[in-house]
Amino acid sequence: MDRHDDFFVMVYEVVRLVPRGRVTTYGAIAKYLGASRSSRMVGWAMNGAHFQDNPVPAHRVVNRLGYLSGKHHFRDEMMMQNLLEVEGIMVENDQIIDFKNYFWDPTIELAF
DNA sequence: CGATTGACGTACG
DNA sequence: TCGTACGCCAATC
Numbered sequence: 001m002d003r004h005d006d007f008f009v010m011v012y013e014v015v016r017l018v019p020r021g022r023v024t025t026y027g028a029i030a031k032y033l034g035a036s037r038s039s040r041m042v043g044w045a046m047n048g049a050h051f052q053d054n055p056v057p058a059h060r061v062v063n064r065l066g067y068l069s070g071k072h073h074f075r076d077e078m079m080m081q082n083l084l085e086v087e088g089i090m091v092e093n094d095q096i097i098d099f100k101n102y103f104w105d106p107t108i109e110l111a112f
Numbered sequence: 113c114g115a116t117t118g119a120c121g122t123a124c125g
Numbered sequence: 126t127c128g129t130a131c132g133c134c135a136a137t138c
Contacts, residue, residue: 025120025121026119026120026121027120027121027122030120030121030133035133036121036122037120037121037122037132037133038120038132038133038134039120039121039122039133040118040119040120040121040132040133040134040135041120041133041134041135042119042120043118043119043120044118044119044120044134044135044136045119045135046119047118047119047135047136049119058119061119062119063119063120063121064120064121068119069119069120070119071119072119073119114138115137115138116136116137116138117135117136117137117138118134118135118136118137120132120133121131121132121133122130122131122132123129123130123131123132124128124129124130124131125127125128125129125130
């Protein structure tokens with residue numbers, strides 16, 4: 001995606017800022033970008049994340065309940081869960097254990 | 113070109 | 126507390 005879709009690019013930028021071992025949500029990103037009601041677009045933006053030359057840790061983005069709703073979009077369905085577990089995040093039944101504990105909210109962490 | 117569909121989330125009864 | 130509606134908007138049918 002050469003064309004600069006500001007929104008999409010900004011989504012990727014925020015996702016790249018998510019620290020190892022932490023996760024964030026589509027809604028949180030949307031809110032941070034001032035489009036709190038367009039959380040769907042964040043999810044849609046992630047569709048193009050795989051085509052970015054700069055790596056985007058898409059596995060650190062889950063829905064607000066801590067479910068791995070996007071795992072089907074990885075080459076291997078187990079990839080998302082594996083990547084998270086490698087970072088110390090336990091996943092059971094496609095849901096993150098103690099999700100609140102790992103939640104990284106850009107509107108708070110990047111507050112300025 | 114209208115209808116449907118989402119890696120979502122909130123509002124409302 | 127729980128199910129349904131709906132906003133959002135690009136992509137696809």
